[in-house]
Amino acid sequence: MNKSLLKKITSNQLFIPLLALFLLAIINLIVDPSFFKVTLGTNNEGNPVLSGYLITILDYGSELAILAIGMTLVTSASGGQDISVGATIAITGSAMLRVLCGSNTRPEQLAAPIIVAFLVACIVGMLCGAFNGALVSIFKIQPMIATLILFTAGRSIAAWINNNELPIVPDPKFKYFGGFIPGIPIPTTVFIVIICVIVTALILKFTNLGLYTQSVGINEKSSRLNGINPTMIKMLAFIFLGLCVAVASLIKVSRLATINYSVIAKDIEMDAILAVALGGNSLSGGKFNIWASVLGAYIIQFLTTTLYKFNVQSDALAAYKAVVVILLVVFSAPKVRESLSRLKTKKALKAVNKGETK
Amino acid sequence: MENTTLLEMRSIDKSFPGVHALQNVDFTLRSGEIHALMGENGAGKSTLIKVLTGVYSKDQGVINLDGRFDVKIHSPQDAQNLGISTVYQEITLCPNLTVAENMYIGRGKKPITNWRKMNSDADKILRKLDIPARATQQLGTCSIAVQQMVAIARAVDMDCKVLILDEPTSSLDEQEVEKLFGLMRDLKATGVGIIFVTHFLDQVYEVCDRITVLRDGQLVGEYEIKDLPRVQLVSKMLGKEMDDLSDIKSDQDAYLGEDADEPVYEATQLWSDAGIKPFDFHIRKGEVNGFTGLLGSGRSESVRAIFGADRVLGGIVRMHGRQVHIRGPKDAMKNGIAYLPEDRKIDGIIGDLSVRENIILALQVMKGFFKPFTKAQAYAFADEYIKKLNIKTASADTPVKSLSGGNQQKVILARWLLMHPEYLILDEPTRGIDVGTKIDIQKLVLELAKDGMSITFISSETDEMLRTCSRLIVMRDRKVVGELSGEDLTQSMIMSTIAGGE
Numbered sequence: 126m127n128k129s130l131l132k133k134i135t136s137n138q139l140f141i142p143l144l145a146l147f148l149l150a151i152i153n154l155i156v157d158p159s160f161f162k163v164t165l166g167t168n169n170e171g172n173p174v175l176s177g178y179l180i181t182i183l184d185y186g187s188e189l190a191i192l193a194i195g196m197t198l199v200t201s202a203s204g205g206q207d208i209s210v211g212a213t214i215a216i217t218g219s220a221m222l223r224v225l226c227g228s229n230t231r232p233e234q235l236a237a238p239i240i241v242a243f244l245v246a247c248i249v250g251m252l253c254g255a256f257n258g259a260l261v262s263i264f265k266i267q268p269m270i271a272t273l274i275l276f277t278a279g280r281s282i283a284a285w286i287n288n289n290e291l292p293i294v295p296d297p298k299f300k301y302f303g304g305f306i307p308g309i310p311i312p313t314t315v316f317i318v319i320i321c322v323i324v325t326a327l328i329l330k331f332t333n334l335g336l337y338t339q340s341v342g343i344n345e346k347s348s349r350l351n352g353i354n355p356t357m358i359k360m361l362a363f364i365f366l367g368l369c370v371a372v373a374s375l376i377k378v379s380r381l382a383t384i385n386y387s388v389i390a391k392d393i394e395m396d397a398i399l400a401v402a403l404g405g406n407s408l409s410g411g412k413f414n415i416w417a418s419v420l421g422a423y424i425i426q427f428l429t430t431t432l433y434k435f436n437v438q439s440d441a442l443a444a445y446k447a448v449v450v451i452l453l454v455v456f457s458a459p460k461v462r463e464s465l466s467r468l469k470t471k472k473a474l475k476a477v478n479k480g481e482t483k
Numbered sequence: 484m485e486n487t488t489l490l491e492m493r494s495i496d497k498s499f500p501g502v503h504a505l506q507n508v509d510f511t512l513r514s515g516e517i518h519a520l521m522g523e524n525g526a527g528k529s530t531l532i533k534v535l536t537g538v539y540s541k542d543q544g545v546i547n548l549d550g551r552f553d554v555k556i557h558s559p560q561d562a563q564n565l566g567i568s569t570v571y572q573e574i575t576l577c578p579n580l581t582v583a584e585n586m587y588i589g590r591g592k593k594p595i596t597n598w599r600k601m602n603s604d605a606d607k608i609l610r611k612l613d614i615p616a617r618a619t620q621q622l623g624t625c626s627i628a629v630q631q632m633v634a635i636a637r638a639v640d641m642d643c644k645v646l647i648l649d650e651p652t653s654s655l656d657e658q659e660v661e662k663l664f665g666l667m668r669d670l671k672a673t674g675v676g677i678i679f680v681t682h683f684l685d686q687v688y689e690v691c692d693r694i695t696v697l698r699d700g701q702l703v704g705e706y707e708i709k710d711l712p713r714v715q716l717v718s719k720m721l722g723k724e725m726d727d728l729s730d731i732k733s734d735q736d737a738y739l740g741e742d743a744d745e746p747v748y749e750a751t752q753l754w755s756d757a758g759i760k761p762f763d764f765h766i767r768k769g770e771v772n773g774f775t776g777l778l779g780s781g782r783s784e785s786v787r788a789i790f791g792a793d794r795v796l797g798g799i800v801r802m803h804g805r806q807v808h809i810r811g812p813k814d815a816m817k818n819g820i821a822y823l824p825e826d827r828k829i830d831g832i833i834g835d836l837s838v839r840e841n842i843i844l845a846l847q848v849m850k851g852f853f854k855p856f857t858k859a860q861a862y863a864f865a866d867e868y869i870k871k872l873n874i875k876t877a878s879a880d881t882p883v884k885s886l887s888g889g890n891q892q893k894v895i896l897a898r899w900l901l902m903h904p905e906y907l908i909l910d911e912p913t914r915g916i917d918v919g920t921k922i923d924i925q926k927l928v929l930e931l932a933k934d935g936m937s938i939t940f941i942s943s944e945t946d947e948m949l950r951t952c953s954r955l956i957v958m959r960d961r962k963v964v965g966e967l968s969g970e971d972l973t974q975s976m977i978m979s980t981i982a983g984g985e
Contacts, residue, residue: 336836353848
């Protein structure tokens, strides 16, 4: 009874990411328990804010967590990944600034309400997603190649939208999205992630998006013969990711109140893909677990923050990260998991045999 | 040459977690014989073959090969080196390489390949075996049958002593089967021992010398072919005396409703981009009819056109006399048409999804994107049909790919029955599944028809169609060439219509 429960837990897709998170926490706890200290202080505007490493992780892991949601769907439906999300964040962010600031790069006041700018960014993000989706689903181009186009061109397009200027948003309210709302000590990004997660959960519950996406990812031909339109489903997945990109760009741009076209969200696509993989999802498509991917995103951020705390130089950060990632990915690979569980049953059998001979 | 023992497997035992797949099984193969290995799905045929070819390692037992005692076979490579070659049911070659590359891949010990010699060698073998393919042709461009034969050519060319053919004929038409049998007899004459696994009883009696029957992982017995009539073979496989195969139709009544003459579906000059000529077709309420013809005659393409699975290029379709437009599978489903495709692995199952999800899929799509079934509803549907069709699965949550072929087929059947279609198209529903399930499916077809469902049934086994269908549409070269019903429904009439001898 106990054994089967243990097996059920260890074979769960969330087991490895949770274990990784747990180990990271343990290491930090041993080395320096103050890692977990959360203090309530005030920021330089005099508002109450929570601070501490855990808060940093929650705050700065937000963009990645949101992107991981969309990336999981794209991976499942198309069996490939979108490598253009970083560049698309630059585009949507730039579009947002363009709407907020108009043609003036140092406006005294907003040219349009923030909500309008955000909606425009969403539409732009969805258009970018639709572009990628059309290349993948209609023209049957491999996702990585299809999204290479925006990956390459995206940051130039972003710069072109604002005539290569760097507009600065004057309204302090805009900074709330990537910072704190006065009076609320929890980072706003945490709420944004929670909203995204709830919306996604509702979509998965009240539509067949999950079933159709997995069907298409596993067997496109037979999905079609069951009346599912695979082209549509793949388009939907990419458009959904476009929406996630728009939300992530809101956070990214809001943090600075401006944009740096060549640096903003750089290499975030690789982390997003990694989050999907760390969650134990197959990168060749099919079955997926979105929450595992979200967890994967926070593991990456946890790792980054831990390494920063150990004063690892930012140049060397990537190398350390790579080592941990290799371990995680190898351990969550189905093949390794299989042989591990076989080892376990062998041991158990031996134990049983020993008991019998006694 | 006769009667020298080539291969001896003694007391083979193999267990998987929860299953004792082989219990104390003996198997003997003599050189120069064709030996049928028979049994239902799950009887242990595949496991025995896989033990012999090194895919699985046996728990207990001894394998003696060609006078050598207790040979160790730990990997397919070992088996190959010992002269044991296998041709599997599914093509395991690489479709994007050429025929010659496929025949020689993984065999050369030298680091450099002489391409020209390889191609000319391959051509020589292909010509010798009368296989219609060129060495430099890409394998994927050959028909499935030719691919199968290339796989055999590869095995033959490796100087094998034991050739295992695992369901090689399931995708071949009769002429190709004949050709394959010719090839097998030639090999037999040279002293090769052939293990032949098949579900086709006719073929066993046509080509084999001896039969070994397995059931539930145990050896039932080894028989000379002349000592074991068909009925006995089937009863040994099933482990019970079974009602005569040919009797299932007579004890069923036809549908007798008032609207029995009303055509449910009618097509005029229907054609699609799959290369079939425009054809006329109709089916009445409660009728079971079928398309027959050789492989590649266009029978599958015809029903695919009816379902909208291929792109329909023209034709008028009426349901109950009213004109409808069927442009894709969803249109067909909305009009109450269901289609069980020919290739269940490629077109049927969604392998990684659970039995439950596979069963509800079609009905769910009909219900709509924004109206998912609740978990409870889905389980209720799945459990109902698991019971109704007697699907052997651990639970409704088991991934469908881990089920045996016959049970996968039942899952797809359940998916369409759940939709309660008016018109059900079954394309090769009995291919590659065991005798028991075959009979279950044929009985089910007749029962459903009795309740008023119209069914088109396609099978490459003519006697199955004779047993179930009341009208047969005969196709040749992608054209409808005849229609048989009533007293014309005989094996010989079908043959002569297919052959075109007026």
